[in-house]
Amino acid sequence: MNTSALIFMLVVWSVILVMTGYCFFKLLTSARPLSGPEEPSGPTDVQPGDPGITDRPV
């Protein structure tokens, strides 16, 4: 392999590995759970003015 090709490959691989590793590390060490117990639903009727969406246009 040419030196230029090898360097280029290693740089790009490093960027991808570091970013993937960093994201997974943060994800796996996060204290926050994704979801709690199931909650009842159906088509919901969130209206303007409901908590959490008061500043949204719909």
Add this chain to the structure above:
Amino acid sequence: MAKERWASRVGLVLAMAGNAVGLGNFLRFPAQAAKNGGGAFLIPYLVALVVLGLPLIWVEWAMGRFGGQKGHHSTPGIFQSFSKNPLWKYFGVMGLWSCLVIAAFYLYIETWTLAYAGYSLVGGFTGEKATNPGEFFGSLTGERDYHLFAFSWWGMILFMLCISLNVYILSRGLAKGIEIVSKIGMPLLIIFAAILAVRGIFITPDPDDPQGAVQPALDGLNFIWEPRFESLKDPSVWLAAAGQIFFTLSIGMGSIHCYASYLRETDDVALTGATAGWTNEFCEVILGGTILIPIAVAYLGLPEVVNRTEGGSGFSLGFMVFPTLFNKWGAFAPVAGFMWFGLLFFAAITSSLAMGQPLMGFLQEEFGLNRDKAALAFGLCLLPLALPVALMHGNTFFDEFDFWAGTFMLVVFALGEAILFAWVFGMDLGWKEMTNGAELAIPRIFFFIIKYVTPVFLLVILLGFTFLPKSGWNAYVEAFTNGTPAPAWEWSGDGMIGKLLHVDVEETRESKLKNFQSKLTNVALNATDREKRVADLNKRIADLDTQSNLRDYERDAKKLTLNAERKGLIDAGKLTPSQRDARTQELIAERRLAEEFYERLPMWRDLDRLVMVGAYAFFSILVFVAWRKRASKGHSP
């Protein structure tokens, strides 16, 4: 009815990564990189990842989560929740339509990977009685050259089984279906790919084994990664890189919105979105880039691989050549074949499930169907589109679905959602939504990238793709910068308008007929003329050595083509008069078939387009009915 949720964050990330990691990671990316300047292709590719890929991932995750809070799990409802204009829900129909149309042909390829994996494992492609992969493919699809209709009993049975498998998994729900498949499939995919990549890059020629490798696999890696910076000046390379980023991340389909809609309002989207995106890059650049081209180069040689990846697709290498190449791995060959097609199968199924979920979500939320019925309805909606794909030549429904739903409309959809999110909803609110609950600090620069750069980039891609000229954009850019006359304008068969006008059909027809004419002439030539033509070809081959603008592998690839032509010419000269007559009649009959095929092809393609328009209209009517129902119940849109 209990609201569906993801069971774990890792499960969600793997499902999202599985959605993104598809066949394109292992077949399309390496071929695109090889075609568009090797290492230099990676520069526009990474630029596109930052200004297009990551921003759109975050936008789609944020849109999905926001819509999900309002009870919407598919893009008609999700888009409508961002604007008061009722037309947005009909634009959002594209997210249901694309998924269904793409699933119709994608599941067919998934069937092939399943068939190839099974056949590899039982040793069908290895040993002295090894089946030719091309013949296996013909038997699986029933497809024959220049015949519009195709049928294979066992191929069809397998296709139906594959559809049923998807329907069954979807009916199990998010946590017990999609998430479990992703948790099993993604790690296996990565393990299989890593084993093949490591085994592959250590291939070296052995002087004692003339049937073995012809050059080191590292030459293939060098070919992909060697920086050729001159290609950066070519706008087509930038378009190709942006296109690859687009397709690899499954942006613009509605599947990311759907998966994200099952999150809670305060669940993070920044970190999980980025993790899924970077996992896809790991699978594509590191694993995908280390298997197909290096192994193929080792056994076929660089020139042959250059010729086979000229169109920017690794399909021919992956399905028609790889099973034979693994044959050289001795006792490991059946397992290697199984691993290769197995990883393609896992890549395909995790993506096809993501295409089914939006329609499931739509039918569940708007029409109150339970999971089993919604999954069954997805299968039933799929059949009218999937059956023509399997029963007709690949140039008809398969190609049309791939181009319009799998390529062009993705860009249209992404442009629409970028405008809706950043300009209609407003970037200030959008940013607030994206960063709500974020466990990763998204750099502020992405506020401006999403607002300005991403929509402009998408618009450029859309315009470049729509109006693509036959001589490519580079010819016009050079003419403009150098002040030289620009080439006469002709549509390219690869662009949207060219495709719409069937330019590609006409180009292929002309090329095929020219090829037939050349073969007929070769057979009919007398000895003197034949010698003249062979001498002419020899001169052309020798002239290649004097062309300094060609790289070694490009020169060798051209030599390979000319040598094949010369061999055909010499072989035709060895025929007896009766063999010559028979060959002539055979070629004339085949040419007639080809002429008829290409005459009828535009009509069938127009019919395919009508079917796609009909499908869009069907979903629009469903959306109309659903919103009428919502209004009658007093629900907000």
